[in-house]
Amino acid sequence: MAAHTIEQLSETIARTSAQLSLGLKSQGFASPTVNDVVKGPNFEAINVKASRELLDAAYELEALVLGPSKMLSLMAFIYHDISSLGALLEFNIPGLIPLDGTATIAELALKSSLSEDKLTRFIRYATTNFIFREPSPGVVAHTAISAAMVRDPKFCAFLLFVTVNCANAEISIPAACKKWPQSEKLSECAVNEAYGTNDTFFQWLSKDAERQDRFDRGMAGLSGNDNGLAGRPQQLDIEIYPWVEKLGPKAVVVDVGGGSGHISRVLAHTYPEFTVTVQDHPKAISAAKSDPDLPPNLSYQEHDFFSPQPLHGGDVYLFRKVFHNWPRTEAVSIIRALVPALKPGARVLVSEFLMPGAERGESLLEDKLVRQMDLQMMGAFNSKERTAKEYAALFQEADERLKYQAKYQFPGDQKSCIFEAVWEGDS
Structure with a gap:
């Protein structure tokens, strides 16, 4: 630099x-x-x-x-940015202040049940980050940032999970690395160090209903948000890749680990002659597949992506925000589970952030956002965001007949990327 x-x-x-x-x-x-x-x-x-x-x-x-x-x-001391924001979200302080008016700290303390002293200290710290302003002593009004928190409760659900549930784990990364300096195991990362558990992240999550619900709502808020922290709008995956040019006008698309299918819905609407199937665990797809407004060319299928792929002969198998959750061994296993279903010329698309190497992109802060997410994956899963070379190596390790072809990016977005591999085997 x-x-x-x-x-x-x-x-x-x-x-x-x-x-x-x-x-x-x-x-x-x-x-x-x-x-x-x-x-x-x-x-x-x-x-x-x-x-x-x-x-x-x-x-x-x-x-x-x-x-x-x-x-x-x-x-x-940056963790106090996290602690103050988390406390304000935990007690829904932004939502207690009218957008076009003010509230006293005493009123907010009474409504939130938080002590007036602690609330005063959280608010006044937050004002150093331009969250709220105090037009007169003890009187609080919104700023642009705090108002945005009121307008987007779904994104606030994501911020709440990050600041309240994830932060303890992420600040334990140094201690976890000291305990397991060479480990890539799912159960030997910062989550395990912080919470004293042998469970993997998703096992730990599922053992607390409130925590699981907060995660589910947070991920839904993240997926629907297109600001710089949340990543990109849903349509970007559709716009990055030349779908018809590469797959033909009547492609069979399999969205593996696609959750509720928010990306596949856009894809199915955009290309009505495509046949699109979303695969995931029963809980992830149960509500979505019963939606009466589903596009007629979109369907759902229960499937664990570590098991052999049941839908043979697809033109493309899409993984969006899947591999960054898994260390190398598990990522390779997920890819290998596809192999029996692949026909000659079938494509595997991986939509993830593109991790820069030593080189610096056009924007320092854009690089920082990717590197933040990379460390987030380290803390939660012992996994990572990957470079193009690392994705090529994953495909090669899974099966030498699966050849890395190209990466596709949207102009002006150095983070978002679709990595493409093509099956060159006989079956």
Whole structure:
């Protein structure tokens, strides 16, 4: 990564800020502030290149001006960003404040049952992250960020699970690595260290109904959200890959481990001559398959992807957000379970984040988002986000006849990727 002087960073910030300002004016938007409660413009939609360049420059300028000691201290205590946000979500404080008004901390404490002293400290810490503002002592109003939390309760369910349930495990990564420095086992990772369990992540999850429900609601909120933290809109998987060009107009698509099938629904609607089947465990598909509004070309099938693939002769087998949950041994087993069902020319598509190597992409913060998710997978599953070379190696290890072909990305999105392999065997 090239480093920049304070003068260079200042020039970049001035230039890109001016570009975004002009873009706002050209589209009829007033220039917003962090305190604006009315939902404002998406700066990446205004000018993605300028917005990312500005963010990276501001981030680098912060590190430069803070200096090493202050920067490291802020990083070391970052878990209080998590603890304060988690507490505010746990007690639904954003939802207790009217979007167009205010509430006193005393009122919020009474409604939430949290002590006024603790609530005051959480709120005032959160204001350092532009979450809430205090227009007068003891009186709280929304900012753009806190208002967004009110408007998107599904995404807040995801944030609640991350801050309250996952955080304990993720900060135990160093201790887990010290205990099991070479392990890639599902039951020897940070979840096991943090919670004193021998269970894998999903086993641990299932033993607490409230925790499982919070996870389910959180994942649903994540899937339906298209902001930078959550990843990408559902349609992106459809837009990245040349479906008809590669598979023909009447392709047979198998969405393996597809959950409720939110991606396959979009695919089935987009290509009504496709035959699309979503496979997953009974609980994952039970409600979805009884939906009376399902596209006529979409169906559901119960299937454990570690077992031999029952649907033979598909044109493509799609795995979306599956492999990053599994270490190498299990990932290879999932791929091998497909082999008996593959016909010559059948494709295996893996939709995941593209993990950068030593090289830096166009955006430092985009890289950081991928690397955050990579460490998240380490803490929960002893797994990882993978590079293109690592996916090629997984296909090769599973079966030499399954040849890695290409990766497909959407312009301007360095994270999201579809990795393609083609079966070159006889059957």
